[in-house]
Amino acid sequence: MIQSLLIANRGEIACRIIRTARAMGIRTIAVYSDADADALHVRHADAAVHIGPSLVSESYLVGARIIAAAQAAGADAIHPGYGFLSENAEFAQAVLDAGLIWVGATPGSIRAMGLKDAAKQRMQAAGVPVTPGYMGEDQAADRLRAEADAIGYPVLIKAVAGGGGKGMRKVDDAASFLANLESCRREAASSFGNDRVIIEKFITAPRHIEVQVFGDSHGNVVHLFERDCSLQRRHQKVIEEAPAPGMDAATREAICAAAVRAARAVDYQGAGTIEFIADASDGLHADRIWFMEMNTRLQVEHPVTEEITGVDLVEWQLRVASGEPLPMAQDELAIHGHAIEARLYAEDPATGFLPSTGRLDHLAFGPADRVETGVEQGGAVSPFYDPMIAKLVCHGEDREEAIDALAEAVSSTEVWPIRTNAGFLARALDDEDFRAGNIDTGFIAAKGASLIPDPEPEGWLWNAAARLIADDAATEPLAGFRLNAPHARLVSVWHKDEVARIDLDEAEAMLTQDLPQSSSSLAEDASAEASDDWATGYADGDQIVLFHAGSAFGFARATRGSGLAAGGDGAILAPMPGKVIAVNVAKGDEVSEGQRLLVLEAMKMEHALTAPFNGFVAELCVQTGDQVQVEKLLARIVRAD
Template sequence: MINSLLIANRGEIACRIIRTAREMGIRTIAIYSDADAKALHVRMADEAVHIGPSPAAESYLIGEKIIAAARQAGAEAIHPGYGFLSENADFAAAVQDAGIVWVGPDPDSIRAMGLKDAAKKLMQDAGVPVTPGYMGEDQSPERLQQEADAIGYPVLIKAVAGGGGKGMRKVDAAPQFVEMLESCQREASASFGNTHVLLEKWITSPRHIEVQIFGDSHGTVVHLFERDCSLQRRHQKVIEEAPAPGMDDATRDDLCCAAIRAAKAVNYKGAGTVEFIADASEGLHADRIWFMEMNTRLQVEHPVTEEITGVDLVEWQLRVASGEAIPLQQDEIVIDGHAIEARLYAEDPTRGFLPSTGTLDHLDLGDDGRIETGVEEGDAISPFYDPMVAKLVAWGEDRDDAIERLTQMAEDAEVWPVRTNAAFIANALADDDFIAGRLDTSFIEAKGDALIPPAEPDAAVLRGAAQIALAANEDHPAELAGFRLNAAPRLGVALGQAGNFTNVALTETQLEPTMTGFADGPQIVVFDKGQAHGFTMDARGSGAGAVSDGAIIAPMPGKVIAVDVAEGDHVTAGQRLMVLEAMKMEHALTAPFNGVVADMTASQGAQVQVEAVLARIEKAEE
C-alpha cells in the first residue's frame, strides 16, 4: 500500500482525497498557491508545499513544480484529483518517469481518449455505438459543410480537443454553417491550440448519462452503474443523480456493458467515466443511446455513485494504484436507493449568474446529507479558481425521498456575504417536470427565469428581517414602540437596501423571529429558502414611511480604486463619488441626489464586501 500521497489539486477535491487517505493511514501532502496559503486543504494535510503564484497557469498547472514538490516532501505517489492536470497524459508520464506512483490510468489510455474523433473511431471498432456524424481528416469548410448537409440539421460542431462546453456550436440551418464553424475553430484554437472539429447529429431531447467504470492491473473491469447529469447550464453540470430516472434493467445492462467494452478497448486502469448521449424523446432505449467521450479520471459527481453502491472510489483508486485487485466482483456491486447531488456555486442568479467572490463571513450548510467542501467560515472564495462553495449530496430510499432531502439542504444553506445559487437549486428540484423525471439538457434553459429567485425581498422576508433587527435591539420597547389610539402598540424599523428604506411595523405578537438570520451592527441578514437578503437598519418610530437616506452600497465584493469626494463636500445628483473594481470591471458609484457627504467610510485601496455601506449622502435642503 502507498505510504505517502501528494494531491495535485486544491479545494474540495483535495479535501475529499485527504479524508480517505487519512482513514487508510496514508500521509498526505498538499500543494498550494499564494491565494491558497491558508486554505482548508492545506490545513487538513499532514504537510504542504508552496508551488507558486495564485493563477493556476503559474502553479497548479505546472507539472514540473508539482513533481518537484513531491520529491521535496518524499511523496511515494501523486493523485491528480479531477480537473487541472488529471487528464494530461504528458504529466502522468512525467510522474512515472520520476519514479513516483501515478494514481490514475496509464498515459496511453489517457491519450487514446484525449481526442474525441480518435476516441470515437476506437469505440466503433470496439462495438460501442457512437453518435451519427463525421470524424474525417478532411477539415476543409467545403467538406464539413457537405457532411453537415448529409447528416441533417440541426447539427453540432465540436472541437476534437474540447471540453467544459468550449469549442461547441449548434447549427440550425445550412446558411449558418460556415459562420458557426469559423467561430468554433477560433475558440478551439484559443482554448486548446487545435482547430480540428467533428460533426454530430443534434439530439432534440438529449439526456446526458454516464457510466462509472473501474479497472485494475489484473485485467478486471467493472461498472458501478450510471448517473444522469442532464441538468446543465451553459454545458456545466448543476444537478446529478444516480441511478438515471426512467432507466429499465435491460437498457441499463446494455449501457453498462458498452461502457466496459469501451474501457477494455484502452486497457483501462483506475476510475473513469464513459459518457453517453441519449435521445429521450420516447424514453430511454439502448438503440437510442450513443457514446460521446470518456473522462479518464474521477468525476466531480462521483459521490452519488458512492452513495448508492457503498463504495469509496478514492480508496479503490489508491488500492489499485498500489497493485491490488478491485475489492468487489461485478455481482457484488448493487444499487441501494437513490442519490442526488447539487453544485453550490458562488454566483448570483439574480444578476445573470455573476461570480461572487469574497470572505465567507457566515457559512452554515447544516448537518444533513453529505457535504463536500473545501472552505469553512472565514475562508475566501477566490477569483482565481472555480467558484464552488460545496457539493450537496442527499441519499434517499427512492428518488422522491432524495429530492425532498436535497431540496431541504439547499433551502437551509446560509452563506453571506458571498451570493450562491442555493435558491436556484431548490427551485429546480421543486419543479414539477424535474420531479416527474421529464428532463433533458435543455431543462434549465427552457425554464428560463422561472427558476431564478426574485431579487427583491417580499413582505415575509421584510417581516423576518424586522424581527431579527428588533430582537437584536434590547431596548426596542422604549425606542421603537409606536403609540396608536384604539390599537395595540406597534414596533417599527426601517430596513434599507441600496439606500432605499422601507418601514416595517410589527405588533407585539409578531416579534418572535420566523426566519434565520443575524444582526451585525446596523446590518441585518435574513435567509429564506436558500436566498440571503442583506439590509441596513435605521430604527424609526411607528408610522415612518419609506425613505432614502443616501447610503452608497457596494453592489458586489471588490476593491475601491478611487475616491473622488470627502466628508463635507457638496455633491450633485449623478456625480461620481468613487470607483469600485469588481469582476475585472470598473463600477462608478454616484450620488443619488443633490446633497452633502455626511459620512465617508470607504478609502482608496480598501477591499469591501457586497452590501457594505461605503458613504452616506445627506439630502440638500429644498
Template structure:
C-alpha cells in the first residue's frame, strides 16, 4: 500500500481524499495557492506546500510545481482529485516519468477518451451503442450541413474536445445551422484550442445516465451500478442520485455491461465514469441508451455510489494504484437503498445565480446523513475558484425517503452572509416532476421561475424575527403604552420593511435576527442599527449592495459632498461599483477603508443633509 500521498487539488475533494488516506495510515501532503493559505484542506493534511498565486493558471494548473512539491516532501504518489489536472495525459505521464505513482488511469486511456469523436469511434468498434450522428474528418461547413440534414433536426453540434457544456449548440432547423456552427466552432477554439465538431441526433426527452466503472492492473473490470444526473442547469449537474429511477434489472444489466466493455476497450485502470444519454420518452430501455463520453477520473457525484454500495471509492483508487486487485468481484457488489446528492453553491438564484463571495460568518448545515466540504465557519469563499460550499448527501431505503431527507437538510441549513442556492435546491426537490421521477435534462430550464426561491420570507417568519429584536422604546419605534400590535420599521437585507409586531413579545437588547425559511436566509436589523437606509439611500445611509472589497475611498469623515459625488468604489464579481452621494450634505459617518472586505448590506457611510460648499 502507498505510504505517502500528495493531493494535487484543493477544497472539498482534497479534504475527501485526506479523510480516506488518514484511515489507511497514509501520510498526506496538500498544495495551496495564496488564497488557500488558511484553507481547511491545508490544515487537514500532515504537510502543505505553497505552489503560487491565487489564479489557477499560476498555481493548481502548474504540473511542474506540483511534481516539485512531491519531490520536496518525499511522497510516493500523486492523486489529482477531479478538475484541474485530473484528465491531463501529459501531467499523468510527467508524474510517472518522475518515478511517482499516478493515482489514475494510464495516460493512453485518458488520451483515447479525451476527444469525443475518436472515443465514439472506439466505442463503436467495441460494440458499445452510440448516438446516431457524424464523426468525420471533413469539417467543411458544406459537409457538416449536409450531414445534419441527413440526421434530421433537431441536431446537436458538439466540440470534439469539449466539456462542461462549452462548444455545444442545439439546432432546431436547417436555416439555423450555419450560424450555430460558426458560434460553436469559435467557442471551441477559444476554450479548447480545437474547433473540430461532431454532430449527434438531438434526443427529445433526454436523461443523463452514467455508470461507475473500476479497473485494476491485473485486467479486472467491474461496474458499481448507475447514477442519474438528469437534473441539470446549463449542462451543469445540480442533483444526482443512485440508482436511476425506472431502471429495471434487464436494462441495468445491458447498460452496465456496455460500460464495462467501454472500459476494457481502453485497458482502463482506476475509477472512471461512462456517461450515456437516454431517450426517456418511453421509459428507460436498453435500445434507447447511447454512449456519450467517458470521464477518466473520480466524479463529483461519487458519494451516491458509495452510499448504495457501501464501498469507499477513494480507497479503491489507492489500492489499485498500489498494485492490488480490485477489493470486490462483480458478484459481490449490490445496491442497498437510495442516495441523493445536492451541490450547495455560494450563489444567489434571485440575482441570476451570481456567485456570492466573502466570509462564512455562519455555517450551519442542517441534520445531514453525510456532508462533504472543504470549508468551515470563518472560511473565505474567494472569486478565484468554483463557489461550491459543500455536497450534501442523503440516504434512505427508497427514493422518496432520500429525497425528503435531503430537502430537510437544506431547509434547516443556515449560511450567512453569503447567499446560497439552498432555496433553489429545496424547490427542485419538492417539484412534482422531480418528486415523481419524471426526469429529463431540460426540467430546470423549462420550469424557470417556478424553481426560484422566494425573494423575501413569509409574514410569519418576519414577525417572529422582528419580535426577537424590537425592544420597547426608540430603537424599534415602540412605546410602553403602545396598542396590542405596533408597526415597527426594520431593514431586511438592507431594504426597509414595516412589520406588525406584538410589543410584549419583544426581547430587550437583540441587535439583529438571521431569518431562515425553505433554505433561504436573510438578515433583519432594527431601523437605526443598519443606518436606517433603503435602496435609494433616501436617509443618507450608504449600504454595500453585495459582498466585495473596497478599492477606493474618495472622501473623509466630515467632508462636504454634492449629490452624485463618488464616495467609495466597491469591487465585486470582478466589476467596479461606484457608490454616490444621494444628496448634498456632509459625511457624518465613514465605516470603510481601502482594501477592506465588506458584506452585503453593511453600512459603509452616512450622509447628513446640508448645502454643498
C-alpha cells in the first residue's frame, strides 16, 4: 500500500483526496503556488511544498516541479486529482520513469482515449455505439463540408483534442459551415495545439449520460452505474445526479455494458468515465444513446456515485494503484436511493455570470449531506483559478427527496461579499420541468432569464434592513414630524445607489417575526419573515447583510448626502467612510437632476452619488483615489437660475 502521497492539485479535490488518504493512514503532501500559500488544502496536508508563482503555467502545470517536490518530500505516489495534469500522458509517464506510483490511468490508456477521432474508431471496433459522423483523416474544408451535408444539419464541429466546451461549434446550415469551421479550428489550435476536427450529427434533445467505470491491473473491470449531467451552462456542468432520471433497467444494462466494453478496449486501470449522448426526444432508449468520449480520471461529480453506491472512489484509486484488485465485484454493487450535486460558483448571474473574486468575509453552507470545498470563511477566491467555491451534495430515498434537500441547502447558503450562483441553482432545482425530469443540455439556455434571481431586494427586505439598522442607532431627530399628525419613526436605508426612507411602524407590521434587538448581536441564524418569505443575516460593521433564497443584499443606514444628496443646500456629503473610485464631473460643469457625480466604494459596495436638482458644480472637493470620512463635503451643487 502507498505510504506517502503527493496531491498534484489544489482546492476542493485536494482536500477530498487528503481526507480519504488520512483515513487510510497515508501521509499526504500538498503542493501550492504563491496564491495558495494559506489555502485550506495546504493546511490540511501533513506537509506542503511550494512549486512556483500563481499562474498555473508556472506552477500546477509544470510537471517537473511537481515530480521534484514529490521526491524532495519523500512521496512514493502522485495523485493528479482532476484538471491540470490528470490526463496528460507525458506527465504520467514521467512520474513512472521517476520511480513513483501514478494514481491514475496508464499513459497508454490516456493516449488511446485522448483524441476524439481515434477514440471513436476504437470504440466502433469494440462494438460500442458512436454518434453518427465523420472522423476521417481528410481535413480539407470542402471534404468536411461535404460530410456535413451528407450527415444532415444541424451538425457539431468538434476539435479532436477538445474539452470543456472549447473547440466546438453547432452549425445549422451549409451556408454557415465554413465560417464556423474556421472559428473552431482557430480556437482548437490556440487551446490544444491541434486544429483537427470531427463532424457529428447534432442531437436535438440531448441528454448527457455518463457511466463510472473502474479497472485494476488484474483484468477486472466494473461499472458503478450512470450519472446524468445534462444541466449545463455553456457546456459546463452545473447540476449532476445519479442515477439518471427516466432510466429503465434494460437501458441501464445496455449503456453500462457498453461502458465496460469501452474500458476493456483500452485495458483500463483506475477510475474513468465513459460519456454518452442520448437522444431524449422520446425518453431514454438503448438504441438512441451513443459514445462521446472517455475521461481518463476522476470526475468532479464523482460524489453522487459514491452516495448511491457507498463506495469511496478515491480509496479504490489508491488501492488499485498499489496493485490490489478491485474491492468489489459487479454483482456486489447496487444503487441505493438518489443523489444530486450542485456546483456553487463565485460568479454573478446578474452580470452574465462574470467571475466574482476576493475575500470570503462570510461563508455558511446550507444543510447539505456533503460539502466538498477548498475554501473557508476568511479565505479568498483567487482570480488565478476556477471560481468554484464548493460542491453541495444531497442524498434521498428517491429523486424528489434528494432535490428537496439540495434546494434547501443552496437556498440557505450564505456568501458575502462575493457573489455566487446559489440563487440561480435554487431556481433551477425548483423548476417544474426539472423536477419532472424534462431536461436536456439546452434546459438552462431555454429557461433563460427565469432562472436569474432579481439582483434588487424586494420591499420586505428593505423593511427588515430598516428594522435592524434602527435597532443599532437612534432614528433621525423629529424624523417624519408633521403638525397635527402622529409622529412617524423614519429611517433612511441605502442599498447600492438607492436610498429609501422607511416608516418603521409600517415595516414592523409587515414582519411576522421580531428581529434581534441589536444589530451588533445579530446572529447568523437570525431570521425575518414576511408571509412566505424568509431571510437570514448578520451585521458587518455599519452594514446589514441579508440572505434570501441564495441571494445576498447589503444595506446601510443612509445619512445626509446619500444618493440624491442633501436636496436643500446641494451639499454632497459622504454617507459613510470610503474611497472615491470615480469622479464624473468637473468644477463648473452643468448637471441635471439624478446625474451621477462621483462613485464612492464603501462597505464592499459601490455607491453612486447623484445631483439633487438641475444646476452647476460649484465645489468639487475630492479626486479619484481619495479616502473620505462620513459627512465629508465631496461636492456642492448650486441651482441653475
